[in-house]
Amino acid sequence: MVTHLATSKPSEIRFCCPFCPTRGESVDTRFRLYLNVSSDKAICFNCGYRCSTGAIARLSKELGEDIGFDSAVQVVGTTEARKDNGPKDFQLLRKADYANDVIAQTATRYAINRGLTREQTYKANAGFATKGLWGYRLIFPLFWKNELVGWVGRDFSGRARRPKYIMSSDSKQHLFTYGRLKGNTVLVGEGILNVLACQRAVETLGVVATMGSNITDSQAGRLKAIGRVASRVVVWPDADAAGKRFAVELGYLFSECSVVYPSPGDADELEPELVSKAIHRSQPFCWAMQMQLKS
Ligand SMILES: [Zn+2]
DSSP states (O other), X not given: OOOOEEOSSTTEEEEOOSSTGGGTSOOOOSOOEEEETTTTEEEETTTOOEESSOHHHHHHHXXXXXXXXXXXXXHHHTHHHHHSOSOSSOEEGGGOOTTTOHHHHHHHHXXXXXXXXXXXXXXXXXXXXXXXXXXXXXXXXXXXXXXXXXXXXXXXXXXXXXXXXEEOTXXXXXXXXXXXXXXXXXXXXXXXXXXXXXHHHSTTOEEEEOSSSOOOHHHHHHHHHHHHHSSEEEEEOOSSHHHHHHHHHHHHHSSSOEXXXXXXXXXXXXXXXXXXXXXXXXXXXXXXXXXXXXX
């Protein structure tokens, strides 16, 4: 996971600046690079590095991590979440007025481009909103015991200066789940679109997404409960350093599970046959794998 700190401002997070040494300063260990994920600007208060556009991409490259998602989680985890905790004008895709609604058409096109089937879209109660922070996003409501507990929204506006993902403030207490979990093989992954891709490749799978590589205590408790009722658990980590930590954490959490390792990447960017093969070839989490994941 990217090491960053929150600041008093919503949308702003701090990093240890990777540019300081090349700009004649000592190595920054005090998180002096401030990144605003809404305006996509960054500034370092040690070496004076400034980036007035494309800061997220620039920093992701420099730090070797995709900071989009985790920063977005940060954004809505703070003040904005309290002000705008969930979409006000949410519309279900299955009930949208396609003929007359351009946003509904755009949302549907985006869902199809990401490989979602009509059944998945309907069963997951996916939808969209038209206004504010939640506008122009494919939105997945999160449910726990049939109660609506949170929201996750993936941008489809294509505008560069928006966080790709946003979540309502309590979302990280919860999980995205789809399909039957009890008595079934359950696949756990980091992102909703990825686990839904796994479900398309292996239709009998129940799937769970944690919305990011870090697991909160509440999520850990729920994952354990799912592990107890599932017949088998398969973990699909992202193909990055955070994904490795995710796999190790879940390996410890479940008394028994298999891991898709090495991770072939994002399931929703792979052919279904490759996804299904990867799941079937997943290996039991064991000491040797743990060593590899930690190296
Ligand atoms: Zn700096």
